[in-house]
Amino acid sequence: MQFDVAGRSVYAYTGSRPFVPARPTMLFVHGAANDHGVFALQSRYFAWHGMNAVALDLPGHGRSEGDALRSVEAIAEWLRDVLDALAVEGVNLVGHSMGSLAVLECAARHPQRVARLALLGASAPMPVSDDLLAAARRNDHLAYELINGWSFAPPSQLGANQWPGVWMLGNAIRLMERARDGVLATDLDACNRYANGVAAAAAVQCPALVIAGARDIMAPPRNTKALIAALRDARVVTLPDTGHALMAERPGEVLDALRSFLTAVE
Amino acid sequence: MTKPKTHGFDTLSLHAGARPDPATGARATPIYQTTSFVFDDSDQAAALFNMERAGHVYSRLSNPTCAVLEERIAALEGGVGAIATASGQAALHLAIVTLMSAGSHVVASRSLYGGSHNLLDYTLPRFGIETTFVDPRDLDAWQRAIRPNTRLLFGETLGNPGLEVLDVPRVAALAHAHGLPLLVDSTFTTPWLMRPFDHDADLVVHSATKFLSGHGTVIGGLLVDSGRFDWNARNAREKFPTLTEPYAGFHDMVFAEESSTAAFLLRARREGVRDFGACMAPMTAFHILQGIETLPLRMARHVENARAIVRFLREHPFVARIGHPELPGHPDHDLATRLLPRGAGAVFSFDLNGTREQGKRFIESLKLFSHLANVGDAKSLVIHPASTTHFRMSDEDLRHAGITEGTIRLSVGLEDPADLIDDLSRALYAASKT
Numbered sequence: 141m142q143f144d145v146a147g148r149s150v151y152a153y154t155g156s157r158p159f160v161p162a163r164p165t166m167l168f169v170h171g172a173a174n175d176h177g178v179f180a181l182q183s184r185y186f187a188w189h190g191m192n193a194v195a196l197d198l199p200g201h202g203r204s205e206g207d208a209l210r211s212v213e214a215i216a217e218w219l220r221d222v223l224d225a226l227a228v229e230g231v232n233l234v235g236h237s238m239g240s241l242a243v244l245e246c247a248a249r250h251p252q253r254v255a256r257l258a259l260l261g262a263s264a265p266m267p268v269s270d271d272l273l274a275a276a277r278r279n280d281h282l283a284y285e286l287i288n289g290w291s292f293a294p295p296s297q298l299g300a301n302q303w304p305g306v307w308m309l310g311n312a313i314r315l316m317e318r319a320r321d322g323v324l325a326t327d328l329d330a331c332n333r334y335a336n337g338v339a340a341a342a343a344v345q346c347p348a349l350v351i352a353g354a355r356d357i358m359a360p361p362r363n364t365k366a367l368i369a370a371l372r373d374a375r376v377v378t379l380p381d382t383g384h385a386l387m388a389e390r391p392g393e394v395l396d397a398l399r400s401f402l403t404a405v406e
Numbered sequence: 407m408t409k410p411k412t413h414g415f416d417t418l419s420l421h422a423g424a425r426p427d428p429a430t431g432a433r434a435t436p437i438y439q440t441t442s443f444v445f446d447d448s449d450q451a452a453a454l455f456n457m458e459r460a461g462h463v464y465s466r467l468s469n470p471t472c473a474v475l476e477e478r479i480a481a482l483e484g485g486v487g488a489i490a491t492a493s494g495q496a497a498l499h500l501a502i503v504t505l506m507s508a509g510s511h512v513v514a515s516r517s518l519y520g521g522s523h524n525l526l527d528y529t530l531p532r533f534g535i536e537t538t539f540v541d542p543r544d545l546d547a548w549q550r551a552i553r554p555n556t557r558l559l560f561g562e563t564l565g566n567p568g569l570e571v572l573d574v575p576r577v578a579a580l581a582h583a584h585g586l587p588l589l590v591d592s593t594f595t596t597p598w599l600m601r602p603f604d605h606d607a608d609l610v611v612h613s614a615t616k617f618l619s620g621h622g623t624v625i626g627g628l629l630v631d632s633g634r635f636d637w638n639a640r641n642a643r644e645k646f647p648t649l650t651e652p653y654a655g656f657h658d659m660v661f662a663e664e665s666s667t668a669a670f671l672l673r674a675r676r677e678g679v680r681d682f683g684a685c686m687a688p689m690t691a692f693h694i695l696q697g698i699e700t701l702p703l704r705m706a707r708h709v710e711n712a713r714a715i716v717r718f719l720r721e722h723p724f725v726a727r728i729g730h731p732e733l734p735g736h737p738d739h740d741l742a743t744r745l746l747p748r749g750a751g752a753v754f755s756f757d758l759n760g761t762r763e764q765g766k767r768f769i770e771s772l773k774l775f776s777h778l779a780n781v782g783d784a785k786s787l788v789i790h791p792a793s794t795t796h797f798r799m800s801d802e803d804l805r806h807a808g809i810t811e812g813t814i815r816l817s818v819g820l821e822d823p824a825d826l827i828d829d830l831s832r833a834l835y836a837a838s839k840t
Contacts, residue, residue: 153663153664155458156652156657156658156659156660156663156664175666177664177665177666177667180664180665181458181459181460184456184457184458184664185453185458185459188453188456188458202666203638269408271407271408272408282410285410285412286408286410288410288412289410289411289412290411295425297411297412297413298413298418298421298422298423298424298425299422299423299424299477299478299481300423300424300425300474300477301423301460301473301477302460302461303460304460304461304462304467304468304469304470304472304473304476304675305468305472305473305476305477305480305487305488305489305490305671305675306476306477306480306486306487306668306671307422307423307477307480307481307485307486307487307488309412309481310480310481310484310485310486310487310633311486311487311633311667311668314486314632314633314634314667315633315666315667317634318636318666318667391459391460392459392460392461395458395459
């Protein structure tokens with residue numbers, strides 16, 4: 141669906157279902173230079189099981205207008221604007237990578253608006269390598285190749301996708317290639333500069349779920365642990381032999397973790 | 407500077423899409439010879455049917471053995487995914503019907519495999535889809551043929567049998583300027599010789615029957631999506647309602663919203679394979695996977711042997727003409743040097759300095775070359791296109807396709823090149839004395 145947030149048109153995938161204000165809402169927030177499609181094998185399920193699934197394209201990404209937002213804090217405030225635009229209270233926030241930082245910050249800033257929080261491929265801080273940042277700033281294709289190479293755990297580098305017939309590495313890099321010039325650099329800068337993660341985690345009041353890939357090198361495990369330690373009510377699911385691209389690498393397991401989380405904290 | 411962590415072509419040829427079987431540890435990809443897959447529970451069943459979860463339901467839609475092959479070819483081509491089909495013809499049909507309906511139009515190279523020509527020229531018009539055929543070397547002709555209802559440009563990386571080299575980057579640029587995708591048949595080249603997506607093609611079809619399987623044992627096709635074409639772009643979205651508008655046949659799914667990159671594949675599988683049903687058998691996928699494991703080794707040898715035979719034939723007095731892009735006199739020699747740096751394949755045609763009867767005598771005198779209607783076998787093959795693969799074409803179409811009564815097509819296999827040359831030498835002698 142297309143709707144307006146602060147005068148800009150925003151796209152959100154809703155699983156081919158109408159948005160119904162009376163239903164509980166799952167809001168999905170993607171990572172750097174991605175779009176709503178990274179949650180295809182998680183969001184659609186909820187849309188067909190009594191909820192609104194709202195998988196956003198962040199500003200400047202996918203089909204949403206505007207420029208990419210320059211900080212995690214700005215994305216968090218924009219998410220509050222989205223909640224206002226949709227008139228949603230008690231939302232379930234799901235974020236991946238940069239999106240995980242944004243939903244974390246949003247939940248910390250606006251605790252009354254958030255019922256549950258799910259952080260996928262999250263860490264605080266989330267440092268970005270100098271070489272990657274430099275390549276992204278040059279709009280060099282190398283940046284996409286580096287991210288792809290680091291995001292998939294070694295077994296996933298050779299595929300064997302649960303989604304039949306889709307070569308997950310090719311699909312991931314092709315999605316990033318669609319990002320406009322400068323978007324990846326802006327997103328990575330936002331991740332790299334975000335310093336409030338642990339404090340934000342400590343301010344979160346709702347139950348949280350952390351889904352981590354055991355072989356994630358984009359969100360270093362020690363930084364994920366710091367985040368988990370700061371959350372007052374956290375469940376943790378660690379997926380073996382999985383990297384940072386966990387929704388693609390383990391789509392069924394990620395969906396099951398989200399479903400269990402919703403059920404456990406009804 | 408940090409380097410990206412990626413696997414090379416040869417490694418992907420052996421491993422892409424596969425892992426040791428989780429149930430048994432089998433290292434070779436198992437043949438999942440089953441129609442259907444047991445559901446965990448009712449909720450999982452419904453979720454699989456509705457694409458809420460990934461997985462297999464019924465082997466017409468997807469099968470684990472076929473899925474390994476689909477990932478492998480997508481990895482080798484640099485695409486986002488693929489669909490394995492019953493034949494190369496089924497792959498071409500699937501591509502076309504996924505993109506268009508009655509009232510649509512295709513612009514195609516006129517140097518096509520006879521079966522593709524049949525489909526486009528005779529069969530699809532019966533379903534309201536017309537094709538204009540153009541000289542693949544004439545970019546103006548491609549442009550002139552595009553109409554408001556055109557939905558696809560289509561050519562072969564190497565034309566059959568004349569080996570016209572398709573200028574993929576320029577034809578792709580023309581297609582994209584009109585909001586259209588370029589579909590390329592890469593059967594003769596395989597990704598080892600050319601990756602059309604690297605030259606901006608959008609979709610690739612293969613007859614996997616040929617070099618990919620490589621041993622003349624199975625019929626199969628592959629349709630690969632680059633994931634790069636933007637179906638929702640301003641100059642494209644009105645043209646492709648199958649991808650950009652709700653599909654009542656699948657709960658009003660809008661495929662281009664479901665995935666920015668794999669919309670075409672989703673529709674092709676969820677409608678085309680589901681309803682037309684031209685799926686690949688898992689046993690066939692297994693054979694093609696076995697073939698692809700040695701694709702780099704075989705293609706190198708195919709090309710090397712073909713070069714040896716071209717060198718022999720070009721010196722032979724009973725040979726009037728050889729159509730091979732690696733020869734400096736071929737009209738596409740420069741283009742082949744750019745687009746096909748590893749070689750221009752192992753299928754080529756030549757004309758005898760003789761009559762149709764002498765051509766017949768030549769073919770019948772060959773001992774190692776098998777006279778049959780196929781290419782890309784490990785064994786060397788020969789055929790007379792005018793009377794077999796292209797016999798339904800008019801004289802004018804044959805002329806345009808570079809085929810004469812005396813044209814002989816060879817598919818050079820992996821035998822000792824000296825033995826192949828000896829075979830050809832004896833047959834040429836026998837024909838010349840007829």
